[in-house]
Amino acid sequence: MTDAAGGAGAARADFATRLVAFVVDYVVLGTVSLVAILLFNDGLGFLIALLAPPAYYTWFEGSPSGQTPGKRLLGIRVVDAATGRSIGHGHALVRSVMRIVSAMLCWVGYLWMLWDPERQTWHDKVAGSVVVPATLTPPPSPGPPEPAPDPNFER
């Protein structure tokens, strides 16, 4: 797991795959925002539209799978660069907020991955994350179900 996540030469999701995943997530978020604005009065609708992207990315990328719907569709996931595990919701929140900075200079922070040896964007660097193919570092599967309690066992 660590070798797959860290170190030069380790597998990383490529630019085209991340771009398509971004577009898919953008469509999902755009739909949610549009529905919110249409359903609710202006203030609440715009508040939902404003908070939806950081909430969306924090929730999904901080989950054990590290996958938004777009990333799941394209078979990639966000993992901690050092451990290969989920970055958790705290780092995912930092990562989603830092997307604003990545976009600030004409989206250069996103394009930085084309130059970076670890294929990290600026928000990846701040959060200590990398985006990897899910086939090489699969998300954790749910554990086996708990065995049914033995009715004859007395605590």
Place this chain on the structure above:
Amino acid sequence: MAAVGSTVGATVASFRATRVVELRELRVAGGLMLGAAAVRPLVGSPGLPCPLRTLTGIPCPFCGMTTSVTSTVWFDVRDAFAANPMGIVFVVFAVLLLLRRRWERVTVPVVIVPIAMAGMWVFELRRFDIL
């Protein structure tokens, strides 16, 4: 004195540093860029807004790139240069990458990035009469 020397040494070393850039993904990104630029005037897309300029009025080094790349693709080099000269360089590089499929990687001096961005930023600040 030793600390100053080591700092100077580290700075000089950083200027000499190079980075090996894999060209496969740049080739894909370049192709997408050329395709979008070719289609943009036909669909009337306004291009990507610069968040920094939208919020503060201050242009970033990459302002004008959409116009510059589009103009270059449509052979309007004068407009391209006026918007951002680096767009012409990007288009030429992207075309070369598509033509030279055997190029796999290139070694680039790291210092070229801050120098290029500084030059582009000065150009844009002058273009918007801030400098």
